[in-house]
Amino acid sequence: MEIEQRTIDFIPEAERYGKESDLFPVWFGANVNLTSLVTGALLVGMGLNLFWAAFSIIVGVSIGTILVASHSVQGPRLGIPQMIQSRAQFGVLGAIFPMLFVMFIYFGFSVSNTLLAAQTVTGVVAIPRSVSIVVFTLLSFVIALYGYKLIHDTQRWLTWIACAIYAVVFVIVLSNPPSLDYWLPIATKPALVFAGIGVTCTFALSFAPYVADYSRYLPSNVSSKKVFWYTFAGIAVALFAMMLLGALLAVQIPTFNDNSGGSLAMLFGSFSPILYILIIYALLCINVFNFYGAFMAVVTTIQPFGNMRFGATQRAVVMIAIAIANAVLSYFGDGDFSTMFLNFIFLMSYALIPWTAINLVDYYVLRRGKYSVADIFDPDGIYGRYNPIAIGAFVVAILAEIPFISMYYYTGPVAAYLGNIDLAWIVGVPVGACLYYFPMRARLSRTGSVQTATQ
Numbered sequence: 001m002e003i004e005q006r007t008i009d010f011i012p013e014a015e016r017y018g019k020e021s022d023l024f025p026v027w028f029g030a031n032v033n034l035t036s037l038v039t040g041a042l043l044v045g046m047g048l049n050l051f052w053a054a055f056s057i058i059v060g061v062s063i064g065t066i067l068v069a070s071h072s073v074q075g076p077r078l079g080i081p082q083m084i085q086s087r088a089q090f091g092v093l094g095a096i097f098p099m100l101f102v103m104f105i106y107f108g109f110s111v112s113n114t115l116l117a118a119q120t121v122t123g124v125v126a127i128p129r130s131v132s133i134v135v136f137t138l139l140s141f142v143i144a145l146y147g148y149k150l151i152h153d154t155q156r157w158l159t160w161i162a163c164a165i166y167a168v169v170f171v172i173v174l175s176n177p178p179s180l181d182y183w184l185p186i187a188t189k190p191a192l193v194f195a196g197i198g199v200t201c202t203f204a205l206s207f208a209p210y211v212a213d214y215s216r217y218l219p220s221n222v223s224s225k226k227v228f229w230y231t232f233a234g235i236a237v238a239l240f241a242m243m244l245l246g247a248l249l250a251v252q253i254p255t256f257n258d259n260s261g262g263s264l265a266m267l268f269g270s271f272s273p274i275l276y277i278l279i280i281y282a283l284l285c286i287n288v289f290n291f292y293g294a295f296m297a298v299v300t301t302i303q304p305f306g307n308m309r310f311g312a313t314q315r316a317v318v319m320i321a322i323a324i325a326n327a328v329l330s331y332f333g334d335g336d337f338s339t340m341f342l343n344f345i346f347l348m349s350y351a352l353i354p355w356t357a358i359n360l361v362d363y364y365v366l367r368r369g370k371y372s373v374a375d376i377f378d379p380d381g382i383y384g385r386y387n388p389i390a391i392g393a394f395v396v397a398i399l400a401e402i403p404f405i406s407m408y409y410y411t412g413p414v415a416a417y418l419g420n421i422d423l424a425w426i427v428g429v430p431v432g433a434c435l436y437y438f439p440m441r442a443r444l445s446r447t448g449s450v451q452t453a454t455q
Helices: 020-031 034-046 050-072 074-078 096-122 129-146 148-174 190-205 208-214 224-252 260-302 312-331 337-366 388-404 413-417 424-447
Strands: none
Touching (some): 020 148, 034 260, 050 074, 050 208, 050 337, 096 129, 096 260, 096 337, 129 312, 190 224, 208 260, 224 260, 260 312, 337 388, 388 413, 388 424
């Protein structure tokens, strides 16, 4: 097995391989983990009963996954990573701006996964938490270092193992089902329902900045519809099941979030080591996505300055830096995990949603998938160094969200007037999309380059 040779550069047709169905195990395996489970449990912790938790999961995950799957289609068509494609909207250097927010997402999820893994391990084995953090980080580093193929393989292995074991977990949980009262559509605060939808939508949408990274090796002539639906099915099916299971466990085990891994494993009694291994393995698999994505983000940021090339040595150096940062942040990131993770998800949504609106409007409406890949790597190419239209739309959309924010430490005036309903994640889509679409359409019409040639 060799280290992946490609980084952010275009994948030539001769090096493409695989089929659309390969995307299902990648994204299913990425989501059958403790982090997804905890997210479902958080909905109950917020005050939703099982009916409204399930409603929030179905609506939020569906919305978020539709957007993610739409991004996934870009991979085979362009043959480049997701955030590199953002240069066509923001400019080659301007794309660094949203990249900073994406880096925050990578490290936020990476630290969350590492803390959950350490919490699970230290609940079973008498070793210091710091040792668990270092070992978990090293394993994530090794798999991410080898890259695309090994990541696909580990997710494929995980998919079928997880299906079998979590099916047993569902049987155990449903053998002692919660009272039917928990499933009734009782009157509840709209603010909680909107918050639940926002949490699940953002969790699903968090894959958008790197979803095309895992489809870009597919041949360019694959079916876009199949790419969309296999990506959608992999994410949605896993999240529907895992988040609902998390909500059920939170009802049955009130202290579930205090040690979610231990609480889950104890359901297997004397066979709990099997579940402990699965929990750590699943967290490791998704954490590799974050390491790999962080590496891509760093390279995307550095590459325009001197057109640097990244071989195996440079790849290792960047990965080591990412691993060290993850270990340090995880070591100092302990505390109330549930509150920290919930705040992280909300913060992530405020920047992620305007970016996805701008990217999808550009790809599907303005340029209709037609790009000059060579110019995406050239600061002096047709996309320029900076695009003030995209940057302005991104910033104004985030600012427009502020009055609609409802969080533990800040509630905007509109959110307060509406009864603490957080609608910021909804506001970001139309504001970002409209502020980008209309002036950009006018510019492209003037230059006659609404559609440009693909490489």
